[in-house]
Amino acid sequence: MERIAQITVEFAFEASHQLHQPDWSPAENEAVFGNCARLHGHSYRLLVTLRGPIDPATGMVRNFRDVKQVVRERVIRRMDHHHLNDLVGNLSTAENLVYWIAAELLPVFGAELHRILLWETATACAILEGEDLHRLLLR
Numbered sequence: 001m002e003r004i005a006q007i008t009v010e011f012a013f014e015a016s017h018q019l020h021q022p023d024w025s026p027a028e029n030e031a032v033f034g035n036c037a038r039l040h041g042h043s044y045r046l047l048v049t050l051r052g053p054i055d056p057a058t059g060m061v062r063n064f065r066d067v068k069q070v071v072r073e074r075v076i077r078r079m080d081h082h083h084l085n086d087l088v089g090n091l092s093t094a095e096n097l098v099y100w101i102a103a104e105l106l107p108v109f110g111a112e113l114h115r116i117l118l119w120e121t122a123t124a125c126a127i128l129e130g131e132d133l134h135r136l137l138l139r
Contacts, residue, residue: 002053003053003054004051004052004053004054005051005052005054005061006049006050006051006061006114006115007049007050007060007061007062007064007067008047008048008049008050008115009047009048009064009067009068009071010045010046010047011045011046011047011048011068011071011072011075011076012043012044012045012046013043013044013046013076013079013080013081014041014042014043014044014080014081015041015042015044015079015080015081015082015083015084016039016040016041016082016083016084017036017039017040017041017042017083017084017085017092018036018037018038018039018040018085018090018092019033019036019037019090019091019092019093020033020037020090021090021091022090042120042121044079044118044119044120045118045119045125046071046075046076046101046116046117046118046119047115047116047117047118047119048067048071048101048105048113048115048116049113049114049115049116049117049129050062050067050109050112050113050114051112051114051115052111052112061112062109062112070105070108070109071105074104074105074108075101075104075105078104084097087100088100093126094118094120094124094125094126095126097118097126098116098117098118098126098127098128099128099136101116101118101128102116102128102133102136103136106136106137110137111134111137113133114129114130114133115127115128115129115130115133116128116129116133117129
């Protein structure tokens, strides 16, 4: 019987962003995005989960060290202490950020990438997982 497990690695980064539609008035942006219509920053927490068979030779799905290296290079290095609008555009919401992160990690992790959870604040996060995540592999 094949043994399957999930592994999760957590990361933290600081970044700024501003939610706004450039063709809207300041009042329209404020009405839709509230305080987020102004330039501000967050202390983000990112959890990346891989799911796959446990390699009998190593006892691992993937080496945590390798997962950390990939995520740091492809995601954290590009997001930490940067303005996220420069990466994803004017709607740098947590929801859009998890899709951007998935696009960076899927080429390396493929179908093993099981879940991306991005905490924007201590009480609010966006999640991309399951069929929504794997649909991106088919593109």
